[in-house]
Amino acid sequence: MYYFLSHLAFVSICYSSVIIPKMLASSNLAFVIFGVIECLLLAVMAYGRYVAIYKPLMYPTIMCGWMCWWLVAGSYAVGVFHAVTHTTFIFTLSFCHSNVINHYFCDIAPLLPLSCSNTHSYEGVILALVSMNCLSTMTIIFISYAYILPSVLRIHSKESRRKAFSTCTSHLMVVTTFYGAILLMYLRPSSTFALDENKMATVFYTIMTPTLNPLIYSLRNREVKAALLRAVGRRQ
Secondary structure (H helix, E strand, O other): OHHHHHHHHHHHHHHHHOOOOHHHHOOHHHHHHHHHHHHHHHHHHHHHHHHHHHOHHHHHHHOOHHHHHHHHHHHHHHHHHHHHHHHHHHHOOOOOOOOOOOOOOOOHHHHHHHOOOOOHHHHHHHHHHHHHHHHHHHHHHHHHHHHHHHHHHOOOOHHHHHHHHHHHHHHHHHHHHHHHHHHHHHOOOHHHOOHHHHHHHHHHHHHHHHHHHHHHHOOOOHHHHHHHHHHHHHHO
16 A cells, blocks of 8 residues: 555656646646556555455455556556657647647647647547546546445444545545546547636646645555654654
C-alpha cells in the first residue's frame, strides 16, 4: 500500500506542478505522462484494496514485491507511450493562425482549434487513447468496489464499517470527479467544444484531485497521521 502511495504522491505532485512553470506549461509531453500514470495508479490501488479485503489470505502472494514493481513500471511505460504518441501527432499538424492558446496550459483540446490542418484523424487517435486508458481503469476501479462493498457490509463492528464506508465513498467521489472531468474534456465532438466553459472542468483533474489525494489516501490513515505528528513535534 505504501509503495503505491509513494508513487501516487510523486505523480500527483508532478501532475499538478508541471503546468505551473512557464517552460513546463508549454510542454504537452510532461502533462500527458503524469496524467496517464495517475489514472493507472488509481486503478492499481483499487485492485490492491480489492485483494486485501476480498482475498486477504492471498494478498501476500498476489501483491508480492515483483508484482507491485511491474504494475508501477507498466504504468510509467504506458504514460510515456501515450505522451510520445500525442506529441508525434501534434508535430504532424500545421499551425498557421494565432499561437495564443485560450487555456492556462498547453492542453491537447485547446491546441487543436489553432491548427489549419485536418485534425479528424488525430481526434480519432485521442478518442482511442483516452477511451483505452480511462474506460479500462474506470472499469477496474468500479468492479473492484463492487466486490469490496459487500465485504464491508459484512463487517460486524459498526465503527469499522463506518470508517471503511467513509474511506471508500471519499475515494469514489474523487475518482468520479477526476474521470468525469477528463471524459468531458476529451470524449466530446470538437464542434461542441467550448474553451471558456471547459477551463473549469480542467481545474478538477489538474488541481482538485491531486490536492485531495493526500487527504483521502494518507491523512485519513492512522499510521501516517501519527508519523506526521511525530515529525512536527521534533521540529518544534
